[in-house]
Every structure is written in C-alpha cells, then in structure tokens.
Amino acid sequence: MTVFSSADAPFYTLDISRILSRANARVPTGIDRVELEYARYLCQHAPDRLEFAAVHPLRRFAPLPFSKAQAFIRAIGILWDSGAEDGGLAARLGNALLHGILLPRRHNSATEHAAGGRRSVYLLVSHHHLTRPELIATAIRRRNSLFVPMVHDLIPLEFPEYARDREPPRHRRRIETVVRYADAVLVPSDATKRSLFPYFAQAGRKNVPIWPVPLGVHLRATASADSVMVSNHPALQRTHPYFVCLGTIEGRKNHLLLLNLWRRLVEIHEAATPHLIIVGKRGWENEQVIDMLERSPKLKGIVEEHNSLPDTVVASLLRGAKGLLFPSFSEGFGLPLAEALALGTPVICSDIPVFHEIGRKTATYLDPLDGSAWAHAIERLANLSRGNAPPTPIAPLETNQLLTWHQSISRALSHINTLVQKSPTS
Template sequence: MLTTAGAASSSLLPAGAEIILDLSRLLSRVLHPMPTGIDRVELVYARTLLELAPERLHFAAVNPFGFYGRLPRAAVVRFLDETEARWAHQTAPARPAMIAAAARTLTRLRPRRVPQPASGVRRYYLQASPHHLHDARRVEAKLRAEDARFVALVHDLIPIEYPEYARPDGAEKHVRRMRTMGGLARGLIANSAATAESMERFLAGSGAAPLIRVAHLGSDALPGGGALPSIPQPYFVVLSTIEPRKNHLLLLNVWRRMIETLGPERTPHLAIVGRRGWENENVIDMLERSTAIQGHVHEFSGLSDRVVGALLRSARALLCPSFAEGFGMPVTEALLCGTPVICSDLPALREAGGSVPDFIDPLDGPEWIRAIMDYSANDSGPRERQIERLAGWTPPSWQGHIETVLKLIADIDLSGDARA
C-alpha cells in the first residue's frame, strides 16, 4: 500500500511517465561480501523508489554475462533483502557457498524480455552507477530496447580533474563515461554543487545540454549492536578505500610524528577502515613495515555495517583528509552517529557537513596534529563545540534526493524533450 509520502512523491511524475531503474552494478557485485559507496547508492535508489513511486517503477540490468533485460520485482526485492543482510552482518561465507548463493541469485534475476510500452507511456531509464557508461553503444542499445529517455547520477569527475589519483586508464575511461552521459542523457543529477560545476565545465562547448539538478546523497544511520573491535581509547577513525586521493599517507606520517614527539603513551590510536585500493605502495609499506606506528594504527577491512557503526560511535572523531571528493558520505554517516568530524576544507565536504565539522587544509600536517590532540582530551573544548553545532544539523535525506530526481524527470517530460 502506498504511503502518504509515497503518494505525494509519485504525483511528481506526470501521468504516463514510468521509470526503469538499472541494477547492473549490484548484480555485478554478488561475489563481494561488502559494499562500496556506489553499491550503497544503487541499492537505496531501489529501496526509496519502491517506497515513493512503486506503481511507476520497473527494474532492468545487464547481468554479469552481458545479457540485458527486465528483472522480476519479487526477485529484486528478495535480492535487496539478502544484500542488505549481508552488508549488515557479514558472516563471511566460504567461497564455494558464496558462489552457490550468487548462482541462485543470478538465476532468479535472469533478464526477461522487454515489453512494448503501452499507448501514451513515456519511459525514463534511470542509472545511479557508472556501470557500462564507458561503452556508449551498450547504453544506446538499452535505450533502444526500452524506447526510453536517459537520466543518470554523476558521482564526481575526479579521474578527469585529478588524473594522478586515478588508475592508469581512469581518466580516459571517465571521459568516455561523461561523453556518454552528455550525449545521451536528457537529465543529469549531481550529488553536490561542486560536482555540478565540474559537469558544466566538462560539457561546455560540447553541444550537449542535459538538464542538471543538484541532489545531495542521503544518509541513513548505521545500525547499532555491533561488537566493538579491540582498540584502545582514545581513537580516531578514517573510513574509506585506501587510495591516493584519500590521503592516508598524511595520517600515517602524523601518527609517526606524534609517537616520536609526544611518546606512545600520549598518542591516540587510529582505526583505518576500508579495503586496500590502488597506487598506494607508500601507504602499504608504512602499514606493513613501519615499526614506529605498529600498535597505534589498526587496519580493518570487510567489517559489517554494525561493527563500523560501533567503531564510529566510540571514536573521538572521523578523520577525512581527502584531496578531492564528489560529496563525502562518510562525513554524513559519522555525523548521524553523533561522531564529530575533522576533514579537508573542500567545497563538497562543506556541502556534506555544513558548518558542523572542523575543516583543515589536507597538506597542513601540524594543524592536523593539533586538532587530533585537542580532540583526544577528555575535556576537549573543540570537540564539545562541534557536538553543540551537530544538534542543529539537518542531514540530507534519501527521500529528498529521490524527489529531486522525480522532479527532474517531470521537467524533462513537460519540456517536450521526450525523444529517446
């Protein structure tokens, strides 16, 4: 039964408009026990649209074997339930059991034939991940099969603007993604005003003119009840994949300097939560070979949402010294847990946290040391002041985000730009 909020949101779509939500990314991750940020976004798009516009919603995907088609709703809902349970509890099944479960999932979600649209129906193909976007011909084939207009979420243009932080082929691949979206999409959603400005710079002079709307990513409080890993107090958390732009190297050198100058007894601990990514040899060398920081820096990967929530709620602060961000979901996740945030002074992070966090230049090591030591104290004035600011913070909601998406689709539909 449609809720009052759902009925109001569904009414944002003009009569005859339908949404086909792409779930290719989630299907491609059936053998991964824990999610990336993009995985979480695609799943919450499915959940929120099921709540806000269920009678206008269909699901489709290119499965891991390369076949495209529609996905049955009941099987999708079961898949979403199982995926969320895995992320929340992470029982870490043995590889054969995970492969068997993935095979069952992909069988239930085998692509079905695309039905012909009823008279008067206009379809909008909505994609919240960059999956397959580097291949414009594949995207065009999906749109032709659906006779649909294309609307996509853009997470960032970091590989283009900061190619030094991307994989070796990252910049070129992301240029192709952006050209696909610029050339085929009728509307684009930016996760921040900072991302929207980057999009406009990239599209300038290309002739592409999709409608662009800013919709901050929503955030849900991480579940409670997780067992806290063994880590001495006081401690700080950094929550991200270990990759160059996240600036873990600054924190490791900060911790080494604090241990050397303040002594091990006065130095707090650091929990690094996230998988190891790419181009991070210097960080890995320090984690594995630096005897100076051993015992004070603790690396965790594959933690369930419950355990991550427990770590954040008991931490002195989340640290986010990134060089570049599209939005900054860890910032909103930490604030929702009631945990203060110390982060880089970036426009996207100011959008995520508003005036609540303490912002520091990501190259200013001495200032990071000062802030960390201030926040370590039991009677920390800066930490208490941030907690006071947090009381007046309004987190971005997924309902608000999806309502912006629905309004964008309505604007495209009403503009008369309904060509596929």
C-alpha cells in the first residue's frame, strides 16, 4: 500500500544537514546512508511535495534550491555506492549548498504553491543539530510543521563508558529536544523504543507515537557487486579463506575480542588460520586495538585493516567471506548483520536483543565476552573443528525478516501519513 495515494498526503521538509556536512567523505556511515536513502526515496516518489533544508555550521536554518539539492544527492549517492572517482563533484555541490544557506533568499513561490494547503512535516532522520533546540523550533515554526525525528540509539546514555567524554551530555540534550518537540518518533528497533519511552513518560508525553521501523538493506550495492571495476579492487584479490568485521574501530564494537582470539588461532592452526578483514574507520578509546593491529607480529599478514572501502567492495567481501563477525556490546540496529544475511553470508554476533530482532533464527548468537565460544564457532565455519564437525547450516530467511530501503521508508511514511490524517492543520 503506497503512502502517496491520498490527496491529503503531507508536504515534506527533509533536513539533509548530515550528508551536506559529509560532502567531502568518500565512504558513508550508517546514519549517512539513512539520510541519503530517505532523500532518494522522496525525490523519486514525492518530488512535488518535497523541499530540502539544512543548517549551516553558523546556525542558520534555510531551505535549499531544489534542483541543486537533487544534483548533490545524485552525486554523493554515486560516490558512496561505487567509490568511483568523481573529481570532487559531490564536495563542490555540497559546499556550494552550505554556502548558499548564508545568502539572502527570495520568497520561493514555487515551493509555497507545492505545499498548498497540505499539512507540513519536518523530517530529520539524523541526530544532526538536535543539540540546538532553537534551530528545531525555527524549522517547525517555518511551516507550522509536525516534527518527526529519527532516534537511532541511546547508547551514549546507556553505555557512557563507550562514548567520548562530551557525548553523554550532548546526547541527553538531543533526547530532551526530541521529547520536547516531536509529534512522533521513528526508531530502527524495538530495543531503541524501549530505551526511549521512559524519557517521554517522565515528561508526561506517553501518547507520542514511537514507531520501530527496521532500516533497509542496501541492495543497490549488493546488486552491482560483480562489476569488473569492483572485482579488480585490491581488497578483493585473495585466495585464503577469511572472515569480515564491519564497523568503526571503537571500544563498543569489541574488536579486542577478535584480535586476541585471532592471535590464539594462529598459535593453534598456523598457516591454516583464516584471515580477518576489519573494515571501518578508526574511532576513539581504541589504543590497545590499534597497538595490536600495528605491532603484533602474530597478526601481521593475517589480520587486515581497511578504513575506507566503497559499498560495492564491502558487499563483494561479504559475499566471499566464511562469515561476518559482529561482537558489539550494544547497537541501535546493526546494518552489517542485515546486509550479510541478505547476501547469504553466515553471521556470528553478540547475544543482544536488537540482533535477535534482525537475525531471528538465521544467525549464531554468543556472549560478547565468551572468547572460547567465539573460537569454536569460527573454527566450525572455517572447517577447522576437531573431528571435522561440519559448519552449522544457515536457516532460511523468514518472511519480512529483512526490508529493502524502499520497504523501510514506505513503512515509515505510512505511519507519518496516518499521523497527518489525525492532526489538525493549525
């Protein structure tokens, strides 16, 4: 069922501040991907009921020229999907849009006409500038909009030991802004909803809808992963069996478990040890992990680190892997798990509620502190078990276990459409 069949469907102001701030990045983060996919979807399905807006670092909120924003979205999407050299096009377009926010703008009669008498929705699917409630208030006031943000997780508040020192108070301000202004909230999982609801309850706003909508699998990357350009990428030139670990190198992701385990596997299996491919930029609170990556002689040539790989190459790596290893202590969702399962790649992951939501019966769940259990599971998948125990077969995906981005966003906008139908226009 489409959310765009009704004449009463809302007019959207989609905030793309996050991807504009990342215009110079060659590889997207998970939140970057979410904002990009919402922009693509709305460009395709509701261009006549859509405007883009953003916040400048100097704290000015403004709408963006639609055609120029579309061009930027196309350019950054191509860059992040394929990693192909674009001559700096995405960065130039993004920087020009940011600069234009500071310039005086004439009244946009075309946008006003497109909005017509429709109810307006201000949609913010990143955490960008939620620490600045005055900017959120400005965006809402501009069209008397309903405000629907996405809260990806509450990890800095639940596990402050894994965050930078300044991040817990910053995230508390974000949640306070959401609780104060949101007419409804999108979250990627039931686990995140359970974490967020008490903040609304404490503020006396229990009736604000919180909608768990799983994030989509980026099938655009997986579908094109066999191209000649991708297959010739240096990271894919390998014959030795390997496992993949995806995610920023930070304490919460638990890379240390894998590195210590791999050092032990080398001692036991020597040349038969599968390789470990770590894909992700270097984050924070990771000194011991970096020391092991750079200085451990036993891991040299066995463990590889790649800080910046395009989505197509990552998809191909996952396709050829013995398995994805995901030993995080906490996640708001877990896109690598969903993407690996979509490709038919076995997954060994932490035994945490959000991973059960995604993987259901198709993943292997282990205590993120139980190194022995992880070692045995990895040995089984790599056919290194004593007695040659066969790998555990992968259970088939269940109906609606994974969503495409089209399905995910359509579901989210269906919720919003229902909210709009129930809301007065003033």
